[in-house]
Amino acid sequence: MTEQLDRAFFARPVLEVAPALLGMVVEHGGVAIRLTEVEAYAGSEDPGSHAFRGPTPRNQVMFGPAGHLYCYFSYGMHWATNVVTGQEGSACAVLLRGGEVVRGVELARERRQRGRRTPVTARDLARGPGNLARALELGQEQYGSDVCAVDAAVRFVRPQSHETPGGRRRQGPRVGVSGDGGSAEAFPWRFWLEDEPSVSAYRPATRRLSR
Numbered sequence: 001m002t003e004q005l006d007r008a009f010f011a012r013p014v015l016e017v018a019p020a021l022l023g024m025v026v027e028h029g030g031v032a033i034r035l036t037e038v039e040a041y042a043g044s045e046d047p048g049s050h051a052f053r054g055p056t057p058r059n060q061v062m063f064g065p066a067g068h069l070y071c072y073f074s075y076g077m078h079w080a081t082n083v084v085t086g087q088e089g090s091a092c093a094v095l096l097r098g099g100e101v102v103r104g105v106e107l108a109r110e111r112r113q114r115g116r117r118t119p120v121t122a123r124d125l126a127r128g129p130g131n132l133a134r135a136l137e138l139g140q141e142q143y144g145s146d147v148c149a150v151d152a153a154v155r156f157v158r159p160q161s162h163e164t165p166g167g168r169r170r171q172g173p174r175v176g177v178s179g180d181g182g183s184a185e186a187f188p189w190r191f192w193l194e195d196e197p198s199v200s201a202y203r204p205a206t207r208r209l210s211r
Contacts (some may be wrong), residue, residue, distance in 0.1 A: 004159040007148045009156075010066035010085050017085040019169050019191045021094060021156070025092045028154040029137040031104035033126050035096060036196040039174045040189040041082070043091030048174060048181020051091035062091040067106075067148040071139060076128030079139040083147060083156070096191070097175070098198045099126045101135060102159075108135040123197040153191035167194035175200055 005024065010017055018040035025032050041049040043062065050059045050072065061070050062084055070082040070093050082093035101108045103127070111134055112120045126132040133139065138154065145154050158181045170192050173184035181187055182204065 002160060004152070005148070005156040005158070007065070010083060010148070011087065012066075012085065014042055014085045014094060015189070017137070018094045018189065019171070021083075021096075022161055022169055022191060022193050023082045025102065025157050025159050026096065026136065026154065027103075027157065028142070029104075029107075031108045031136050032102050033108075033132060033136060034102050034159060035097035035099045037098035037190070037199045039095040039097055040191070041093050042093065042189075043086075043093075046181060046187065047179055048177040048187060049091070049093075051093075052181075053066065055091075059091070061144045062093055063089055067146060069142050069147060069154060071133070071143045073140075076104070079133040080129040081133045081136075081138045081142070094122040095129060097129050098130055098192075098196045098200055099132055100196065101125045111135055111137060125198075127198045128185045128200055167196060170194050172202065173204075175202060176204070 017039050019159050021035050022040050026152050043049055044053060046056040051062045055063050058076045061068050065088045066085050068084045071079055071082060082095045084093050087091040109120060112125055112131060123204050124131060126135045143153055146152060147156055172188050172190050174187060174190045
């Protein structure tokens, strides 16, 4: 029996929640992924955040209570998934950047393989936020979902014994964030597990809009 993460877990400062999510398992639609890489975003205090300039119809859920999903369509190509953290109104969230599929591998592979000619490797099934969301089949329908509800369709749980937390936690600059929010000195807010194949290769931003 797995232990579902509760509201108190998410209702903490984002820089506490983000590294604590490493090694935790997110489940949806018959697939479970052990998180190996995440990024923290701190609302109005963070120029890299979608909530930096205040509420909009798209980011409204970020200003609500912790434990809800903020899903957004990125660059007209793929969905990305965040979980809201902290106190209501703070608009903090953690981006799910990558992980290892630990259950439902064939289903995840089928979802990732759609529209592709070359086979998807095990490493790449959920490597990167778009691939992770696709493997879990997360998108617009999951926007605002409460992951702490008893009957939640999307759940975060503590790993079972065979889903080990992995290597030690590492910390560094966020991937592909431009402008002030991409500062490695001010915002070393990407967290990952060392020596995990599903962790993204770091790349600095070109020119992009803030999240």
